[in-house]
Amino acid sequence: MKHRERNLFITACTLPALILFAVFALYPFGKAFVMAFYDWSGLSEHARYIGLNNFKTLWQDDIVWKALVNNLFLLLVVPVLTMGASMLFAALLTQRKIKGKKLYRTVFFFPNVLSIVVISVLWSFVYHPTFGILNSFLELIGLESWTRAWLGDSSTVLWAIAFPMIWQSIGYYMIIYIAAIEGVPTDMYEAASIDGASAFRQFRSLTFPLIWNVVRVTIVFFLIGVFNGSFAFIKVMTNAGPNHGSEVLMTYMYSQAFNNGNFGYAMAIGVFMLLITVGLALISEKLTERDSVEY
Amino acid sequence: MRRSRVGLSKWGFRQLAWVLICTVMLTACSSGSGGTPAASGGDAGSAPNEESASGGTTFENKELNIAVFEGGYGSEYWKAVIERFEADYPGVKVNMTSNPKIMDIIKPQLVAGNPPDFIYVSPDENTGTIKALVKEGALMELNDVFDGPALDSDRPLKDKLTDGLMAYMQPNGDGNIYYAPNYMSVLGMWYNKHLFETKGWEVPVTWEDFFALGEVAKAEGRALYTYQGIYPSYNESVFWPAVASAGGLEAMNKALSYEEGGFTQDAVKQVMGVFERMAQNDDVMKGTVALNHTQAQTEFLKGGALFIPNGSWFESEMADAPREEGFEFGFLGVPVFSEGDQAYVLSSFEAMYIPNKAKNPELAKEFLRYQYNDDIVQLNAEKSKGVMAVKGAVELAKDYIPASAYEAFKVYDEGALPMMVQWKQTPKSEVIINDELFNPLGDVMNKKMTADQWADKVEQASAKLRNLLNQS
Structure with a gap:
């Protein structure tokens, strides 16, 4: 009796969310998957089934592979640097006696509350070839030969896009890591310092293993965040240029769907992206499989 | 507890x-x-037939839904013309939706098969919806409107339009008219008239003159040329007229219809060579490739470069932007390869359309014809400060448009021939040919690609589309 009531209650609680999820996530998802097998402009009610043709095109489309390489570059560079920097700041702001800790936390977190479009516009002025602060600074310190059109050069454009992405997300991950580090019981550190462990040693042998579970979660966040988040940065800063130099799968999918009226193909790119994200999530899961230490 | x-x-x-x-x-x-x-207003069709005939025509369905793009020309004109139309056709009710993102707004209606009766937007609008509608065959054929008489004369309506324009109203090139042109623009290179006059520089006629100015400019700490870096397709207003001038319109059409060798032919390679030469000479403003259109145009106004491509809307577009002292907009057009060559200047048009599934096509067609009445063209110029694609519209609009825009339209009186760019329609493909053509320009400007490599690359993309055309 009691059991039944409880089940009913649980069902009632989960049902609304389930319905919303089904209508707004599962249905469009399934629909996108199906449309990948159609020749459809996104406008008419007539869609022609063409089997795997969209995927065949995709396989032979140079731009897709170029975009994928760019995606992978960002997926490697942005998470690694963001994780390193935010972990460093988190460790410093929790372990050390630093004046104005609260101020730093706010300052580091600040970029995260700005809109991505605002950040992109801001940074496109930082990189502005004639009056941008970066080139002006290089000229000031006598490195004039280093100045360049950062966003217009295919050899620097990806780094120039990665940097604002890192800058924007450091604060967010720093807060997560700080919360995790603060959860570690202080008596362990006391014991460690009595044993004569240095601050670095404490971080390596105590803090890091103890917050490993949180780090694992953030790695998945990184992958998804970079995959999806790069779109707005690129759209505003370079419009995927120069000559597809900063094209990623997301921007390519967008231009196929909304500039080229080729929805079916765009959905095929979407499915391809889905496979990659799922693949990456599984790989990262495997790579980071390691018993977390309990305390 | x-x-x-x-x-x-x-x-x-x-x-x-x-x-x-x-x-x-x-x-x-x-x-x-x-x-x-x-x-x-979906089911307004039951309106009774009224006796009061205006111009001898009555319409059973008296409700018209129109969707108009609200861009540089605003929506003042549309409000005014609706008022007049409703007064001239008693009982008619026109509902207007106007928005800068009009295609995003009506897209759901188009997909649902419930489109507005009348649409105004540029055929090159950035969502590609109009092009897609053409491919889908979802626009109504307008041949009867243009072959039939105008509302205020006995001559066919098409006689009112600017010469040579009708050919471009058939996007499939098969004689079926789907576009009804309204606003015209002229595109080409711009310069600072005041600067040229005070320095005593001659406006370049040939590309040699143009490059000679490059040295002069460098001595002044200016660059010769800049363009809207991350949107390199602005260069089409230099590229295509130069191709037409070098090889005639046939050469241009050969490329635009993906014929074999269309992009490796001499006329095209010569023009690509001009861009390569600008890059090799460092004639292009430093950092151009990384700028967006506003940034590049502002740099131009501030004196960073002598020339920039843009359209006759330039002065209005940059009305509030900072500029160097005495700056005055001057329209150059495009240089030719050797003196005496025929110069071409690109024009573009915006257009009106009636979807096939319009609920009230008869009234929509009447509204379309009404747009070309002499007094309405006048009203249009007054309210929108735009130039309609009808004969004599430039003079009508003279008092309302910036002097520089008027001057730009006048190039056609000074010997330059008008031309337009229309890629041949192909079946659906992943190749966005206009991007394939202009995107490599960034690499050319960075000296990472030669004109020959550029030509080969576009030729490859063009070949893909050619194969599609041959298959279908």
Whole structure:
């Protein structure tokens, strides 16, 4: 009796969310998957089934592979640097006696509350070839030969896009890591310092293993965040240029769907992206499989 | 103590949960009903036939839904013309939707097969919707409108239009007219008239003159050329006229219809060579490739470069931008390869369309014809400060448009021939040919690609489309 009531209650609680999820996530998802097998402009009610043709095109489309390489570059560079920097700041702001800790936390977190479009516009002025602060600074310190059109050069454009992405997300991950580090019981550190462990040693042998579970979660966040988040940065800063130099799968999918009226193909790119994200999530899961230490 | 607290919170939680569920359900329901468009004027067809005939025509369905793009020309004109139309056709009601993102707004209606009766937007609008509608065959054929008489004369309506324009109103090139042109623009290179006059520089006629100015400019700390870096397709207003001038319109059409060797032919390679030469000479403003259109145009106004490509809307577009002292807009057009060559200047048009599934096509066609009445063209110039694609419209608009725009239109009186760019329609493909053509320009400007490599690359993309055309 009691059991039944409880089940009913649980069902009632989960049902609304389930319905919303089904209508707004599962249905469009399934629909996108199906449309990948159609020749459809996104406008008419007539869609022609063409089997795997969209995927065949995709396989032979140079731009897709170029975009994928760019995606992978960002997926490697942005998470690694963001994780390193935010972990460093988190460790410093929790372990050390630093004046104005609260101020730093706010300052580091600040970029995260700005809109991505605002950040992109801001940074496109930082990189502005004639009056941008970066080139002006290089000229000031006598490195004039280093100045360049950062966003217009295919050899620097990806780094120039990665940097604002890192800058924007450091604060967010720093807060997560700080919360995790603060959860570690202080008596362990006391014991460690009595044993004569240095601050670095404490971080390596105590803090890091103890917050490993949180780090694992953030790695998945990184992958998804970079995959999806790069779109707005690129759209505003370079419009995927120069000559597809900063094209990623997301921007390519967008231009196929909304500039080229080729929805079916765009959905095929979407499915391809889905496979990659799922693949990456599984790989990262495997790579980071390691018993977390309990305390 | 602990027990009772848990019990209490459990009660509270349960009630809260139900409240939440109800709220969520309600929101879901209300958003659901909000999603279905209020069927506005869908079933107005039962309006009785009225006797009061205007111009001898009556319309059973007196409701017209129009969707207009609200861009540089604003929506003032559309409000005014609706007022006149409703006065001239008693009982007619025109509902207008106007928005800078009009295609995003009407897209759901188009997909649902419930389109507006009349659409105004550029055929090159950035969502590609109009092009897609053409491919889908979802636009109404307008041949009868243009072959039939105009509302205020006995001559065919097409006689009113600017010469040579009708050919471009058939996007499939098969004689079926789907576009009804309204606003015209002229595109080409611009310079600072004041600067040229005070320095005593001659406006370049040939590309040699142009490059000679490069040295002069460098001595002044200016660059010769800049363009809207991350949107390199602005260069089409230099590229295609130069191709036409070098090889005639046939050469240009050979490329635009993906014929074999279209992009490796001499005329095209010569023009690509001009861009390569600009890069090799460092004639292009430093950092151009990384700038967006506003940034590049502002740099130009501030004196960073002598020339920039843009359209006759330039002065209005940059009305509030900072500029160097005495700056005055001057329109150059495009240089030719050797003196005496025929110069071409690109024009572009915006257009009006009637979807095949329009609920009231007869009234929509009447509204379309009405746009070309002499007094309405005048009204248009006055309210929108735009130039309609009809004969004599430039003079009509003279008092309302910036002097530089008027001057730009005048190039056609000074010997330059008008031309337009229209890629041949192909079946659906992943190749966005205009991007394939202009995107490599960034690499050319960075000296990472030669003109020959550029030509080969575009030729490859063109070949893909050629194969598609041959298959279909």
